[in-house]
Amino acid sequence: MLLIGLWSLNTHGANSQLRLEVDNIDWHGGTRVAYGVFDSGAYAQTVYFKVRLTGPPCLFFVTFGGTVASKRQAAHGGSSLGYEIYDSVTRRTALHELPAATANEVLGGAFAPGESVKELTFVILVPPEQVKPAGIYTHPIKITVYQGTRNSYVEQDTKMVVFSIPIDAVAEMSLGEPGSPFDATVKGHHLDFGKLEKDKAKGLDMRVRSNAGYHVTMESENGGVMKHTDPRNPATIPYSLQVGGTAVSLGRAEQAVLSRSNRLTDRNGDLHQLMVTIGQIGNSPAGTYQDNLALTVISDN
Numbered sequence: 001m002l003l004i005g006l007w008s009l010n011t012h013g014a015n016s017q018l019r020l021e022v023d024n025i026d027w028h029g030g031t032r033v034a035y036g037v038f039d040s041g042a043y044a045q046t047v048y049f050k051v052r053l054t055g056p057p058c059l060f061f062v063t064f065g066g067t068v069a070s071k072r073q074a075a076h077g078g079s080s081l082g083y084e085i086y087d088s089v090t091r092r093t094a095l096h097e098l099p100a101a102t103a104n105e106v107l108g109g110a111f112a113p114g115e116s117v118k119e120l121t122f123v124i125l126v127p128p129e130q131v132k133p134a135g136i137y138t139h140p141i142k143i144t145v146y147q148g149t150r151n152s153y154v155e156q157d158t159k160m161v162v163f164s165i166p167i168d169a170v171a172e173m174s175l176g177e178p179g180s181p182f183d184a185t186v187k188g189h190h191l192d193f194g195k196l197e198k199d200k201a202k203g204l205d206m207r208v209r210s211n212a213g214y215h216v217t218m219e220s221e222n223g224g225v226m227k228h229t230d231p232r233n234p235a236t237i238p239y240s241l242q243v244g245g246t247a248v249s250l251g252r253a254e255q256a257v258l259s260r261s262n263r264l265t266d267r268n269g270d271l272h273q274l275m276v277t278i279g280q281i282g283n284s285p286a287g288t289y290q291d292n293l294a295l296t297v298i299s300d301n
Contacts, residue, residue: 015055018145018156020062022049025124025141027165034166035081037131037211038184038267044089044125051118051145053111058147060156061108062120065097065142066163074137074165081130081137081165086123095122097142103150126165131211131264134169134301138162169212169301174269175204182207182269191276196237196289201277206243208260209269212301215259216272219294224250226289237289238279244272250293261300 029035029043051060064085066072073080086092087107096105109118141161146153174182175189191202208214218241225236241248248257260270 016058016147017054018058018060018147019052019054020049020143020145020157020159021052022143022159022161024161025163027124027126027163029126034168035126035130037167037170038129038172038209040128040267042125042128044086044123046089046121046123048119048121049143051109051120053116053118057111057113057115059108059110059149060118060145060147061106061150061153063097063101063106063144063146064095064122065144066139067096072139074139074163076133076135076137076167079132079135079137081126081132081167083124083126083139083163083165085141086125088121089123092123092125097144098146101150106150108149124163129267131266132167133264134167134212137165137167167211169210169299171208171210171212171214171297171299172269173216173295173297174207175295176207178203178205178273180205180207182209182267193278196278196281196284198278198281201275203273203275206272206274206295207269208272208297209265209267210260210263210297210299211265212299213259213261213263214297214299215256217255217296217298218248218250218257219255220250221292221294223252224291226291228285229288229290233285233287235284235287235289237281237284239291240277240279241293242275242277245275259300 025047028045072083074083085095087095093104107120141163143161144158145156147156148154172184174184174186176186189204193200193202225238228235241250243257
């Protein structure tokens, strides 16, 4: 015996009612709560929502508004952060609203007999390395469900949801050989002078990147001199330090050596060249001399 089930989809039936169930969207990416302005990774966030049907089965599709000149921009104060809405992580077809949206730029679906709820998803992606000031960036997104197809439809329900994306204040430092790029994993650097001689000099690059402005403090463990590593030997050898060609006194406690207020850098950061020059050797006894400098970058936010 062959059984054939027959059913039809309602496209404009007055008895069919569609309703959206969708919440405001708080962004997250990877393990981060806030958007990392210097993070090179682009994180795709999948958002779930529902379409609820009352009445006979029908075809439907969902559109997404909120574009300005074809670009979505979340705003905070006078700054904006670009983002996009896609159908999926893999296809990445941008979703839009009528009348401009094509059949591929909407989310389509169909209710079968007995179905009353369809769970759908879309993807929000914020392109990486947009260096913007700290704050909560928001943008309203208009989501509309239509009964029918892109060629023949009736509007059923519209929701305005708010997309929110936090950006934290960031100030990061990297130390390296002259010419080195920014490397967030490098937090220390060793200058080996070999045989000490008066006026012998060595340099390193300090790079600082920030979206809020910053200042850098510096403190010498020995007050601006290198001490003999044998704790029984009190001998010291002075040295001088320049940051960007400007002399820095290390004879007192921790101090600010430079400041860049309200600074938005690129991913490579601001370059500050440090130069250490050996002072008078005199009759210092043989041995190994050293000092430790603690450099700290602090966000101005």
